[in-house]
Amino acid sequence: MVWSRVPLSPDLIDTIRDQVNRKDLAAATHELSPLDIADLVALFERFEQKPRAVLYRLLEKQRALDLFEELPPALQGELLHGLQDSEVTQLFADLDPDDRIWLLDEVPAVLATRLMRDLPPEDRELTASMLGYPQASVGRRMTPEYVTTRAEFSVAQTLVRVRDRIDQAETVYTIPVIADGRRVIGVVSLRDLIGAAEDTPIAHLMEDVVTATVMHPAESAARLCTERGFLALPIVDSEDRLVGMLTIDDAVKIIEESETEDAARQGGVEPLRRPYLATPVTALVRSRIVWLLVLAVGATLTVHVLEVFEETLAQVTVLALFVPLLIGTGGNTGNQAATTVTRALALDDVRPRDILRVLGRELRAGALLGLLLGALGFAVAGLIYSPAIGIIIGATLLAICTTAAAVGGIMPLAARAIRVDPAVFSNPFITTFVDATGLILYFLIARSVLQL
Amino acid sequence: MVWSRVPLSPDLIDTIRDQVNRKDLAAATHELSPLDIADLVALFERFEQKPRAVLYRLLEKQRALDLFEELPPALQGELLHGLQDSEVTQLFADLDPDDRIWLLDEVPAVLATRLMRDLPPEDRELTASMLGYPQASVGRRMTPEYVTTRAEFSVAQTLVRVRDRIDQAETVYTIPVIADGRRVIGVVSLRDLIGAAEDTPIAHLMEDVVTATVMHPAESAARLCTERGFLALPIVDSEDRLVGMLTIDDAVKIIEESETEDAARQGGVEPLRRPYLATPVTALVRSRIVWLLVLAVGATLTVHVLEVFEETLAQVTVLALFVPLLIGTGGNTGNQAATTVTRALALDDVRPRDILRVLGRELRAGALLGLLLGALGFAVAGLIYSPAIGIIIGATLLAICTTAAAVGGIMPLAARAIRVDPAVFSNPFITTFVDATGLILYFLIARSVLQL
Numbered sequence: 001m002v003w004s005r006v007p008l009s010p011d012l013i014d015t016i017r018d019q020v021n022r023k024d025l026a027a028a029t030h031e032l033s034p035l036d037i038a039d040l041v042a043l044f045e046r047f048e049q050k051p052r053a054v055l056y057r058l059l060e061k062q063r064a065l066d067l068f069e070e071l072p073p074a075l076q077g078e079l080l081h082g083l084q085d086s087e088v089t090q091l092f093a094d095l096d097p098d099d100r101i102w103l104l105d106e107v108p109a110v111l112a113t114r115l116m117r118d119l120p121p122e123d124r125e126l127t128a129s130m131l132g133y134p135q136a137s138v139g140r141r142m143t144p145e146y147v148t149t150r151a152e153f154s155v156a157q158t159l160v161r162v163r164d165r166i167d168q169a170e171t172v173y174t175i176p177v178i179a180d181g182r183r184v185i186g187v188v189s190l191r192d193l194i195g196a197a198e199d200t201p202i203a204h205l206m207e208d209v210v211t212a213t214v215m216h217p218a219e220s221a222a223r224l225c226t227e228r229g230f231l232a233l234p235i236v237d238s239e240d241r242l243v244g245m246l247t248i249d250d251a252v253k254i255i256e257e258s259e260t261e262d263a264a265r266q267g268g269v270e271p272l273r274r275p276y277l278a279t280p281v282t283a284l285v286r287s288r289i290v291w292l293l294v295l296a297v298g299a300t301l302t303v304h305v306l307e308v309f310e311e312t313l314a315q316v317t318v319l320a321l322f323v324p325l326l327i328g329t330g331g332n333t334g335n336q337a338a339t340t341v342t343r344a345l346a347l348d349d350v351r352p353r354d355i356l357r358v359l360g361r362e363l364r365a366g367a368l369l370g371l372l373l374g375a376l377g378f379a380v381a382g383l384i385y386s387p388a389i390g391i392i393i394g395a396t397l398l399a400i401c402t403t404a405a406a407v408g409g410i411m412p413l414a415a416r417a418i419r420v421d422p423a424v425f426s427n428p429f430i431t432t433f434v435d436a437t438g439l440i441l442y443f444l445i446a447r448s449v450l451q452l
Numbered sequence: 453m454v455w456s457r458v459p460l461s462p463d464l465i466d467t468i469r470d471q472v473n474r475k476d477l478a479a480a481t482h483e484l485s486p487l488d489i490a491d492l493v494a495l496f497e498r499f500e501q502k503p504r505a506v507l508y509r510l511l512e513k514q515r516a517l518d519l520f521e522e523l524p525p526a527l528q529g530e531l532l533h534g535l536q537d538s539e540v541t542q543l544f545a546d547l548d549p550d551d552r553i554w555l556l557d558e559v560p561a562v563l564a565t566r567l568m569r570d571l572p573p574e575d576r577e578l579t580a581s582m583l584g585y586p587q588a589s590v591g592r593r594m595t596p597e598y599v600t601t602r603a604e605f606s607v608a609q610t611l612v613r614v615r616d617r618i619d620q621a622e623t624v625y626t627i628p629v630i631a632d633g634r635r636v637i638g639v640v641s642l643r644d645l646i647g648a649a650e651d652t653p654i655a656h657l658m659e660d661v662v663t664a665t666v667m668h669p670a671e672s673a674a675r676l677c678t679e680r681g682f683l684a685l686p687i688v689d690s691e692d693r694l695v696g697m698l699t700i701d702d703a704v705k706i707i708e709e710s711e712t713e714d715a716a717r718q719g720g721v722e723p724l725r726r727p728y729l730a731t732p733v734t735a736l737v738r739s740r741i742v743w744l745l746v747l748a749v750g751a752t753l754t755v756h757v758l759e760v761f762e763e764t765l766a767q768v769t770v771l772a773l774f775v776p777l778l779i780g781t782g783g784n785t786g787n788q789a790a791t792t793v794t795r796a797l798a799l800d801d802v803r804p805r806d807i808l809r810v811l812g813r814e815l816r817a818g819a820l821l822g823l824l825l826g827a828l829g830f831a832v833a834g835l836i837y838s839p840a841i842g843i844i845i846g847a848t849l850l851a852i853c854t855t856a857a858a859v860g861g862i863m864p865l866a867a868r869a870i871r872v873d874p875a876v877f878s879n880p881f882i883t884t885f886v887d888a889t890g891l892i893l894y895f896l897i898a899r900s901v902l903q904l
Contacts, residue, residue, distance in 0.1 A: 159646065163646060163647055167647070172643055173643070190625075190642060190643075191624050194611065226701070231625075231683065248683075252700075255704075259711050260799075262715070263795045266718065267792070275796065275799075275802075276793065277801065277802060277806065277809065284792070285821055285824075288817070295780070296784075296829075299780045302780070303776075303777055310769060310773070314769045317766045318762075323772070324751065324755075324775060324779055325748065325752060328779075328883065331783075332720055332747050332883075333744060335719045335720060335879065335880055336740045336880075338719065339715060339721055340724065342715075343716065344727065344728035344729075347727075350727075358728075361729075361733050369740060372741060376748075427879055428783070428784040431780065431783065432780060439776065
């Protein structure tokens with residue numbers, strides 16, 4: 001599609017200024033799209049610092065880079081300041097996630113690094129959100145304070161660069177090797193620099209590099225970093241241009257946070273924000289009451305199921321004796337499967353596309369467990385009560401264990417597939433679900449065996 | 453106590469040789485104790501390499517060090533080889549833990565480091581066990597390959613040392629500063645070395661050091677390392693003498709292993725040794741069946757409880773309808789408390805001595821949760837069934853939530869106090885326990901309200 005040249009009228013400038021003031025970013029984006037770089041330069045020269053920064057964030061990445069390079073140096077500096085302005089960053093942080101997706105392209109890597117670098121660490125997350133890096137992405141957690149080198153530099157030249165930035169850099173032990181356009185082509189460790197002769201070219205010491213993109217979930221980038229034993233992982237944009245580093249101590253913190261969250265969710269509580277003994281009792285209650293209520297409401301299902309079978313229950317009261325044992329065993333089997341699969345997901349051992357394999361495995365594991373427990377239940381209940389009761393208990397254990405393992409196993413995968421934290425389908429949740437189905441199975445089996 | 457000088461007779465040599473052959477280490481220790489260093493040197497000169505190494509490990513630390521220094525250099529080398537001999541290390545690895553406690557003092561730090569350093573990483577754990585470092589202690593996981601410096605050295609001298617050992621050392625980024633006798637007095641980072649002038653004395657760059665002892669549990673040393681963001685943590689013996697370093701990548705692995713174990717135990721499964729999809733279904737079953745059986749046997753308690761109240765149940769069948777809901781809510785409340793406290797324990801936020809504070813907090817939290825749920829239960833059950841049923845359900849929810857939270861909260865602390873993994877008192881375990889008590893509470897309340 002070719003755009004006809006639209007002259008840059010004072011009207012257009014007013015229109016766009018008005019749109020920015022009304023925060024109608026979609027309309028402003030639309031107005032900007034037909035303009036060429038020369039028009040954009042003219043337009044940007046006529047705007048004040050804050051609206052200029054806002055407009056800049058509405059451009060696609062390549063146009064943003066082209067424009068930046070065409071701007072007079074003074075305006076480049078002003079633009080950078082504008083992009084760091086707290087009102088501007090807040091405006092983008094407050095955007096609806098849906099708006100952000102089509103509004104914001106990444107900021108060009110060279111600007112992103114310069115923007116982040118001038119900021120105190122506590123302001124970085126807000127700016128990272130303005131840069132278009134999604135929540136819980138590694139872009140929000142990386143550090144912009146690092147040292148780079150180039151393949152054609154010598155060890156001595158690189159050490160000079162290291163010494164120059166040693167006070168600012170958060171990490172100097174892993175040094176990315178970049179080519180033109182900040183593309184990362186390798187990595188060199190400070191250790192190897194120290195061990196090598198001063199005139200060795202970096203190209204000789206450079207090792208293959210593993211990177212993660214800014215959009216990558218922080219947790220999986222962190223696991224990549226710790227599993228491979230990297231002291232720092234270079235973070236790149238979608239064009240492999242370096243924008244930051246994830247250091248191992250931050251990676252450890254990210255993993256720790258997610259482990260705490262997973263552990264809590266598995267037990268059906270919200271993670272505490274503070275150490276246990278420093279958390280007021282009312283905050284403990286708040287972290288538990290919502291799930292407890294949800295689960296209690298879910299459990300009213302079991303009341304309804306039992307009501308349906310109340311007549312059977314009145315006829316054969318002995319059936320009531322086994323209710324807690326049967327649903328308890330189902331809950332345990334479901335929890336075991338869910339725990340194993342949730343952990344496997346957290347460690348990336350299993351992915352949502354493996355759902356059928358997991359289902360097959362859990363059905364078999366559940367059936368095997370059910371056969372073992374069912375045989376035992378049949379023998380014991382058959383001897384103590386009656387053969388009919390023995391058959392009912394045995395068959396129910398087999399049925400319950402099989403369904404519970406299958407449900408418990410696929411639930412975390414289903415959650416991940418719909419982008420919900422797998423640990424949210426916590427063990428208590430699975431227990432409640434399995435309770436109700438277990439009761440239905442139990443009474444259907446009892447009725448058919450007893451021919452009621 | 454003063455020992456009379458016992459002459460070193462050929463008989464004594466034969467006796468001791470015989471004791472070592474019979475692996476009666478207690479008796480050999482007894483024979484060694486009255487000998488002075490000169491006697492020991494004479495004795496050691498008369499032994500072969502393997503029994504000599506075994507005898508050496510029976511000496512207390514100070515005597516072991518004194519003897520080592522008195523031995524001719526050739527014998528020193530032979531002794532080190534003997535201590536690394538696989539038969540010797542295996543002998544000590546196979547010792548009963550009870551025997552080890554009084555038999556084995558630590559090996560002097562200077563020997564420990566030299567012993568470990570000459571070994572391939574895969575043999576280190578066995579030697580560490582021979583050195584007297586207990587299972588799951590950081591002594592088993594530290595690396596002996598590091599670089600040290602001294603306060604009086606210059607930056608240039610230290611960098612020479614770093615370059616000399618750069619191929620062997622597993623970590624060169626954190627360099628312990630030692631004084632005489634290998635005592636750790638500080639630490640200096642490679643980063644600071646690079647940033648400083650070549651003639652700066654280490655004393656000027658040295659920072660305060662945090663260490664862990666070899667006997668420390670590996671997990672808490674690992675958490676110390678990651679929480680403080682250390683790239684390596686110096687590990688010392690009981691006299692603060694350096695014997696190894698725990699690197700952050702090993703620390704991360706240790707924590708990961710223990711998280712996986714905790715997550716599994718919480719769900720009542722044994723941790724898998726392999727990735728989920730690579731684990732045969734029969735191995736999945738094996739990891740679950742024992743706990744499932746234990747819990748099922750525990751759950752027969754609920755059958756007995758219900759039998760006791762069978763008459764009440766037959767009179768008022770409507771009571772049966774609420775059994776799953778009530779015990780489910782109890783289980784959930786117990787799980788929530790157990791999950792929170794287990795995590796707090798893992799993060800060292802809570803210690804066993806806090807048991808009364810935890811009990812008080814969980815009683816209050818449980819009572820509050822019980823009041824909220826109980827009020828709701830009273831209203832709903834009262835409206836749908838009868839006021840009496842409403843009162844029973846409301847009061848039972850209050851009673852169950854309070855006890856469940858208290859039991860769930862103190863169980864992990866009790867486990868830790870008796871040195872059992874807190875996660876072993878897993879959520880399923882607590883559920884089963886709470887089920888039985890919940891039923892008793894329910895029927896006692898029902899009987900007294902209905903005056904049966």
